[in-house]
Amino acid sequence: MKDFVIIGHKAVTAPFSLNDLPGAAGRMDILCRCVNAALFLSHDLRRDVRVYLVLKGEPVPPKLIRFDGAEVRYLSPDERSAASLIKKALEKNVQEFWTESTPGVYIRKGTFSDLLVELGKKIIYLREDGENVRRMTFDEPLFVLGDHLGLTDDEEKTIETNEHEILSVGPLSLHADHCIVLLHNEMDRVEKHI
């Protein structure tokens, strides 16, 4: 299983309008594009991928949302489609454990740190000054990416208390969803020996 965690520092934790994802929904557009980049092939889904969104925006943070590539339904590649499933999840009466809101989409209360404990894997954290990702191999990887604000010092510290590795996907600073595309390509090439 390939796990991607994306932290949305302003992403709202209550239902929102689908017509203003960057503004009123707290850059929810970024998280939606990450769901797309992590799960979509052309005319297919990556079934060996789970995407975790950490929502830290108002009014009742933090919440965690999971998209499971093996089970997810009603998801199209456009931002609004992922946003609609996130919104439906936020309509749930959320608990400390995962509740399914639509097929393959789950929500719970919880912090970034709670999620790392639950997953219990080595963390691969992307940063411009990390080691070059090319030709590395990954076994059941867990990738952590930030939104437009990157990661906070506290989040970096949380990562550093766990087993972790800092990698870079290229020489320029890129959006999180573009980084995910590059990570998948790297893994695809290694798996297919290309």
Added chain:
Amino acid sequence: MKDFVIIGHKAVTAPFSLNDLPGAAGRMDILCRCVNAALFLSHDLRRDVRVYLVLKGEPVPPKLIRFDGAEVRYLSPDERSAASLIKKALEKNVQEFWTESTPGVYIRKGTFSDLLVELGKKIIYLREDGENVRRMTFDEPLFVLGDHLGLTDDEEKTIETNEHEILSVGPLSLHADHCIVLLHNEMDRVEKHI
């Protein structure tokens, strides 16, 4: 200059609702994501890139739209933002020559073939069975990508009457915007010797 041409076979050629890009606007969401992938860095734009959209949908096809990375304004990374600029361009009284609709966004009547003649460059066409893109170098490249329908036989023939090369970005079939991310990464790495 790096040029990207994306063909939208169903993309509408009249103003459309921003609330249904995949449906009523004819998979306009795909073209919007391609604009994002081609132009955006984290907190910056790629100023050496031009994106050309070929709109072949109803009611008055074909139309060509150009986003110029060096000049474009009012563009955010979300799909709706690119869609809003495309919509504004489609509100213009369109001619056989380029007209600017908003800063850095231009529109004209014209076919895919007209555009290739205007650009007058060797065409790099992406297909799963193409040659591996890694470590290639590109001088003023022109990349052509299809939407969810790929390219038609006629479009392939148009390409084949020009100087062209068929390349592949990886072992799996990917969305056009994901291919653009991979092409940029390849060029970034070659330019920065990484």
